Amino acid sequence: MRILLVEDDEMIGSAIVQALNDAAYAVDWVHDGESATGALISKEHDAVLLDLTLPKRDGIDLLRSMRAEKSKAPVIILTARDALADRIAGLDAGADDYLTKPFEISELLARLRAVSRRLGDHHDNAMRCGKLTVNAATHVATYGDTECRLTSREFALMSALVNRPGTVLSRSQLEQKVYPWEGQVESNAIEVLIHGIRKKLGASVIRNIRGVGWLVDKEDNH
Incomplete structure (x- = not known):
């Protein structure tokens, strides 16, 4: 899951x-509202964590522009503004959630998992596809009778595939979900991750479409 963090506090x-x-999220961090405006043009991000008091452009103004431009990316506001009027303004501007500072990281992660469930149309932390199940809270995957714990990047890759079952994702699409902008990505990094997952769960858990990309089947036919 690719996250855009808009926060000016270092x-x-x-x-x-x-x-x-x-927690296996790929994070791109910008420090002001103007930079966030540019980052959002690419529409690469699955969710946005948005401070409200920002240099160059206010967070509420940025959020309203996102919704005016039909952006459907979930937005969780992270702010020190805790007045009821501010919470109402943020939610009315199009935020999906509102978290006041200071907050526990564990709560933020839980709210992101809730966003992920909505994006993937899951009702709990278990993402299911055929006989494959991946737990977003524990990063434990099961495939048939085999169970293992995925590394952070293996989990990020599997999440991208399981959230779009039956859809072939290219190398570049998977890299966007696993690695942030500044990350150094080896040319065979995705293949290495897939090899590791197959070694743990079995060769048939991820299917390759030669020259196109990889997918997990909607229904297991193996």
């Missing part, structure tokens, strides 16, 4: 990036 931003990376 200490808070660094802590969030570290926690999200540890």
Whole structure:
């Protein structure tokens, strides 16, 4: 899951990036509203974590522009503004959730999992596809009778595939879900991750369409 973090506080931003990376999210961090405007043009992000008090452009103004331009990316506001009027304004502007600072990282991760469930049309933390199940909270995957714990990047890749069952994702599409902008990506990084997942769960868990990309089947036919 690719996240855009819009936060000008260095200490808070660094802590969030570290926690999200540890939880298998690819995070792109911008420090002001103007940079966020440019970042959102690409429409690469699955969700946005948005501070309200930002240099160059206010967070509420940015959020209203997103919704005016028909952006459907879920937005979780992260702010010190805790007045009822501010919460109402944020939600009315199009936010999906509102979290006041200071907050526990564990709560932020839980809210992101809730967003992920809505994006993938899941009712709990278990993402299911045929005989494959991937738990978003524990990163434990089961395929048939085999169970294993995925690494952070293996989980990020599997999440991208399971959330779009039956859809072939190219190498570049998978890289966008697994690695942030500044990440150094080896040319065979996706193949290495897929090899590791297949070694743990079986060769048939991810199917390759030669010259196109990879997918997990909607229904298991193996």
